[in-house]
Amino acid sequence: MLGRLGASLNALSTRFSKNLQVRTNSTAQLTESGMLLDGRQLLHVETRNMCRCEKCLGKHSHTRPNLPFQGSNFPDVRAEEIGRVSDNFVSVRWSDGHEGLIARTFRGDYGPEPLASRVENLTDIIRRRNSEQIFWTGSNPEEQTKFWDWNWVVESSDNTREFLIHYIRYGIGFLTNIPLHLQMRDIVHDGLGIVRAIRKTVFAEVDLVRFQNNPTNAGYGTGGLPGHTDLAYYNQTPHVQFFHCLENTVDGGESFWVDAFSVIREMQETVPELVERLSDIPITFRYTPPGTGVFHLTNHPVVQFDKLNGDIHQVIDHPWSMDTAMFARTHPLETRIKWWEAYLHYRSLIEDGSRTYTRFLRGGEFVVLDNWRVYHGRKEFTWKEGQERVVATSYMDWNHMASRIMSTEVGDHVFLEIDQH
Amino acid sequence: AVVSTQSTGRCSDCFGGTSNQPLHTNDYTNIKISHVEGIKDHFLSVSWDDGHSGIVPISETGAYGNGYKRTPSSRYYDLSLRKNAVQTFWDTPTNEVIKRFEYSDVADDSDKLKEFLAHFMQYGLAFLFNTPQEPDDLLKILYNLKITPYWDNMFGILSKVSFQRDPTNQAFNNQRLAAHTDMPYYTQTPSAYFFHCVANELDGGESFWSDTFSAVKHIRDTEPDKYDLLTTILVPFRQYPKEWHMAGRYPTVELMGDDIYRVRDCCFVIDTYQFLRDYDAETRERWWQAYRTLRLLMEDPARTVQQKLGAGDLVLIDNWRVQHGRNAFSVGGAGGRRAMEVAYIEWSHVQNRLLKME
Numbered sequence: 001m002l003g004r005l006g007a008s009l010n011a012l013s014t015r016f017s018k019n020l021q022v023r024t025n026s027t028a029q030l031t032e033s034g035m036l037l038d039g040r041q042l043l044h045v046e047t048r049n050m051c052r053c054e055k056c057l058g059k060h061s062h063t064r065p066n067l068p069f070q071g072s073n074f075p076d077v078r079a080e081e082i083g084r085v086s087d088n089f090v091s092v093r094w095s096d097g098h099e100g101l102i103a104r105t106f107r108g109d110y111g112p113e114p115l116a117s118r119v120e121n122l123t124d125i126i127r128r129r130n131s132e133q134i135f136w137t138g139s140n141p142e143e144q145t146k147f148w149d150w151n152w153v154v155e156s157s158d159n160t161r162e163f164l165i166h167y168i169r170y171g172i173g174f175l176t177n178i179p180l181h182l183q184m185r186d187i188v189h190d191g192l193g194i195v196r197a198i199r200k201t202v203f204a205e206v207d208l209v210r211f212q213n214n215p216t217n218a219g220y221g222t223g224g225l226p227g228h229t230d231l232a233y234y235n236q237t238p239h240v241q242f243f244h245c246l247e248n249t250v251d252g253g254e255s256f257w258v259d260a261f262s263v264i265r266e267m268q269e270t271v272p273e274l275v276e277r278l279s280d281i282p283i284t285f286r287y288t289p290p291g292t293g294v295f296h297l298t299n300h301p302v303v304q305f306d307k308l309n310g311d312i313h314q315v316i317d318h319p320w321s322m323d324t325a326m327f328a329r330t331h332p333l334e335t336r337i338k339w340w341e342a343y344l345h346y347r348s349l350i351e352d353g354s355r356t357y358t359r360f361l362r363g364g365e366f367v368v369l370d371n372w373r374v375y376h377g378r379k380e381f382t383w384k385e386g387q388e389r390v391v392a393t394s395y396m397d398w399n400h401m402a403s404r405i406m407s408t409e410v411g412d413h414v415f416l417e418i419d420q421h
Numbered sequence: 422a423v424v425s426t427q428s429t430g431r432c433s434d435c436f437g438g439t440s441n442q443p444l445h446t447n448d449y450t451n452i453k454i455s456h457v458e459g460i461k462d463h464f465l466s467v468s469w470d471d472g473h474s475g476i477v478p479i480s481e482t483g484a485y486g487n488g489y490k491r492t493p494s495s496r497y498y499d500l501s502l503r504k505n506a507v508q509t510f511w512d513t514p515t516n517e518v519i520k521r522f523e524y525s526d527v528a529d530d531s532d533k534l535k536e537f538l539a540h541f542m543q544y545g546l547a548f549l550f551n552t553p554q555e556p557d558d559l560l561k562i563l564y565n566l567k568i569t570p571y572w573d574n575m576f577g578i579l580s581k582v583s584f585q586r587d588p589t590n591q592a593f594n595n596q597r598l599a600a601h602t603d604m605p606y607y608t609q610t611p612s613a614y615f616f617h618c619v620a621n622e623l624d625g626g627e628s629f630w631s632d633t634f635s636a637v638k639h640i641r642d643t644e645p646d647k648y649d650l651l652t653t654i655l656v657p658f659r660q661y662p663k664e665w666h667m668a669g670r671y672p673t674v675e676l677m678g679d680d681i682y683r684v685r686d687c688c689f690v691i692d693t694y695q696f697l698r699d700y701d702a703e704t705r706e707r708w709w710q711a712y713r714t715l716r717l718l719m720e721d722p723a724r725t726v727q728q729k730l731g732a733g734d735l736v737l738i739d740n741w742r743v744q745h746g747r748n749a750f751s752v753g754g755a756g757g758r759r760a761m762e763v764a765y766i767e768w769s770h771v772q773n774r775l776l777k778m779e
Contacts, residue, residue: 040697042697046696046705049693058591060587115661123668196573197573198573202773289439289440297772298502323484397609399606402666407665407666
């Protein structure tokens with residue numbers, strides 16, 4: 001490693017020794033505030049932070065060890081000379097004496113293909129930009145409710161990626177023909193290849209939702225469950241949710257789903273002032289089943305928007321855990337009247353049957369759900385001796401899903417091709 | 422009327438006695454109260470025009486269940502919601518900030534454990550000493566303290582921080598690590614972590630911590646324009662070692678109402694390449710100046726708690742508030758090792774341990 005570092009630094013010196021004068025060209029020019037690179041203005045401090053030489057960017061970590069202006073050493077570091085310009089990099093010398101290079105392209109900054117092109121093409125998808133999502137317009141459009149064959153999805157990494165991208169666009173993805181012996185970890189870790197995925201919650205790693213006498217949660221009863229998102233009382237409500245139907249022989253109990261983003265978009269166009277109330281006023285959610293030692297509570301607005309671009313970002317809505325008593329103590333009457341008006345209007349749209357996709361899940365069917373966007377619920381069912389309705393549920397961080405889509409495969413070469421600069 | 426419908430249902434027809442959840446949630450019509458019977462203990466007896474008669478809680482004790490249940494103290498409640506009013510921001514390390522708790526005390530006594538957790542929530546960090554010192558003991562410690570489940574992440578359930586020749590993360594080299602918060606690129610960045618010292622036998626490697634909330638408050642009071650930038654400009658972060666690609670954009674400082682709520686700041690993983698594409702040069706220049714102001718405060722030794730942790734020392738850190746770092750340490754030589762283990766916990770699980778009724 002040291003030998004290669006030395007060779008790289010020697011190569012960089014050679015590139016500068018042939019270019020003693022400041023180079024100016026249409027690709028890269030020094031300016032008073034920094035550098036104009038491919039038509040984009042970079043600040044001096046940014047150029048220093050972007051150095052991609054092996055001294056500045058950990059080869060195996062892809063992270064830099066310090067700040068470009070850290071401490072008293074380089075308080076006002078400046079780019080002083082531009083050296084060689086190649087397809088992906090520009091050589092630069094800075095006022096702190098360092099000689100390195102910065103990237104001109106995704107390939108230069110992120111690494112070789114296919115990572116670079118995935119980053120360039122899929123960034124908006126994994127950021128859940130509304131422009132990349134497809135909001136549901138009816139209750140049963142074919143593409144939205146498409147069932148993907150498990151064997152095809154796990155046949156190749158590209159197929160898995162295609163399925164996960166579909167899930168991101170629609171907020172839901174259905175899998176079928178999963179072998180009945182496979183458990184949640186088998187499906188998520190080994191099948192879909194999302195490692196370290198499952199997030200343990202108060203419901204453990206995998207919650208088996210089945211009928212209980214004296215249920216400690218509404219989900220364990222036989223009653224219908226209106227559309228909702230899960231774990232609203234968590235400070236960080238889980239993002240990705242898995243439903244694995246293990247067995248379903250009861251009468252009734254159909255599952256259904258609603259795209260809340262579609263509802264909010266409609267309200268933004270027709271009653272924007274109501275949407276504003278749902279995003280401005282936080283309410284308390286609480287979960288304290290007696291005798292269980294569980295005490296969760298937090299405050300969330302029902303709707304949240306992306307601060308940078310205004311996209312609809314997240315919904316949190318779990319009627320059973322709304323702490324209305326606390327709401328009455330923490331907010332004045334006038335605020336609560338406005339909030340209830342907005343919320344009731346919103347719920348009337350959520351519960352509009354024309355927006356709902358309903359299905360009787362069968363054993364071996366699997367649903368991946370965006371718990372920050374798509375509501376789920378079930379119709380009531382009757383339970384008789386010998387019947388079962390068992391759905392295993394788990395949760396996962398968004399970033400592990402996104403990483404599965406964006407990351408390189410095992411064995412792919414990931415380091416930058418600075419030797420070719 | 423609808424509000425009272427939602428807030429009542431404390432009778433057994435409306436409220437699950439074993440779940441503490443409403444049994445019916447879809448009655449959103451304009452129901453009106455038709456008759457008020459009277460008050461008994463913590464409830465008001467009420468009849469509605471839909472024919473139902475039930476009870477409405479008139480106290481927090483009544484609101485929290487069918488019977489009479491103790492509620493957590495309001496201090497614990499507010500600490501668990503991260504309210505600035507009950508937090509103590511520190512710009513110099515006082516004796517109270519660095520107070521140490523004996524592990525056996527908090528493990529054996531639930532009230533002392535809650536005191537430890539409340540101290541952590543108030544100051545953003547708390548120290549335990551005399552914990553078990555073997556590798557992997559951290560998970561046993563968490564189990565004994567009943568602060569579970571822990572959070573599995575890209576570094577595993579238990580992250581082992583020790584020197585690597587080809588480090589896949591800056592933490593695994595022996596260089597100085599500037600003050601930072603962990604994993605800012607996660608959509609849901611971990612809120613708390615236990616930092617357990619298994620061995621610390623090499624020269625150097627002192628750990629240090631500083632309170633970002635104190636620094637942010639200082640900037641808010643003295644340079645509000647910079648404060649605005651730190652709370653509004655979304656900074657992209659990216660971490661992409663082999664077979665992982667973690668990315669996200671967040672403001673350095675997040676608010677909950679007027680309260681400072683969460684800070685994300687990890688210089689090692691700022692994605693400057695993406696930053697150029699998100700904002701114009703003028704905005705970025707102003708942000709870098711604001712960020713430099715914050716960093717100068719964070720790196721001021723006078724604002725820092727510094728300790729060389731010993732085997733068996735454990736620090737619980739609020740990763741949304743307190744930044745941590747370490748001095749460089751020597752490797753090679755006659756032997757000795759520096760081995761730390763880290764486990765991350767969701768805020769809700771720490772909260773649960775503080776608030777749960779025994």
